[in-house]
Amino acid sequence: MTRLSELAPDHIRAIAPYQPGKPISDLAREMGLDPNRIVKLASNENPLGASPKAHEAMQQALEEIARYPDGSSFALRDAVCAKFALKPEQLVFGNGSNDILELAARAFLTPGAEAIYSQHAFAVYALATQAVGARGVTVPARDYGHDLDAMLAAITPQTRMIFIANPNNPTGTMLEKAPLLDFLRSVPPSALVVLDEAYDEYMPPAAKSESFNWLDEFDNLIISRTFSKAYGLAGLRIGYGAASPDAADMMNRVRQPFNVNSVAQAAAAASLADDNFVEQSYALNQAGMLQLTQAFDRLGLAYIPSFGNFVSVRVDNAGAVYRRLLENGVIVRPVANYGMPDYLRVSVGLFSENARFLEVLEQILSNKL
Secondary structure: OOOHHHHOOHHHHOOOOOOOOOOHHHHHHHHOOOHHHOEEOOOOOOOOOOOHHHHHHHHHHHHHOOOOOOOOOHHHHHHHHHHHOOOHHHEEEEOOHHHHHHHHHHHHOOOOOEEEEEOOOOHHHHHHHHHOOOEEEEEOOEOOEOOHHHHHHOOOOOEEEEEEEOOOOOOOOOOOHHHHHHHHHHOOOOOEEEEEOOOHHHOOHHHOOOHHHHOOOOOOEEEEEEOOOOOOOHHHOOEEEEEOHHHHHHHHHHOOOOOOOHHHHHHHHHHHOOHHHHHHHHHHHHHHHHHHHHHHHHHOOOEOOOOOOEEEEEOOOHHHHHHHHHHOOEEOEEOHHHOOOOEEEEEOOOHHHHHHHHHHHHHHHOOOO
């Protein structure tokens, strides 16, 4: 009898599915814990939740929930254009920024083509590449970040796409504007650069790349952004891409109809109008990052300086420490699958959540738990 998996092409059977952070409900069920006492610092979510303006917009959108959403995301498209001085024909909207990454791969990668990405970079780059039968090329990292010179050297006539995360997940490393711009000017026009800026709102203002301004110079640049992080809309799954009109047109051709639901569109548009909420989220993240890193310094734990809303910390027996944290109601993210078996990635939470994690971690490390 033929197994159905044998009917799938080799490149699909070889995919290892993406493993998300453990949900609170799963841990509560598995460990018999009170879900209200579990601290989740695993998925880089905004601990403040979503903007009050987004909540109000969602309630209003529910009145029309029986209707199909606007397939062109007109109101949200208009809001993004007004906020970032973009043109409507430059935009693609997706079911999270993951959708934007996959739309780029589906539109431009083919079997036999190559996509380049860095060691320790976001796992979806490899998954999106493999799903279309293209060949992934992993370039060794430099100090846990992108080695742009090595990535340029890896380009061949078969290279059709280069994924760059800034800041990078799970390491939190950042590329400065000047070398990133030099990199873009060195990439041949036959290779598209996908610049993943999911954590852009958490970067210090002076460090931001101003990448939207580069679209006029680079037809082969695709920028992906998300509302899942600083805007606090992870559960609604909404993101967008900005590119040349030609590239955006190709991506929109492979986009599913109604791929962004109406509640998400309304919430995202309202979120763009709430600068105060984003500023509060940034300030909370800066304070929480300091709270975590000062504690790591006190405990003698090495960590990778991060420009996101998370930090990767090195601990002995990281897998065992992760399990002990789970047993005590604290969820963080093991990153052994990113080639970092000695690290745990910790999202920045509320002050009390960070404190609970640090308390349990210290007790584990001192063999008191």
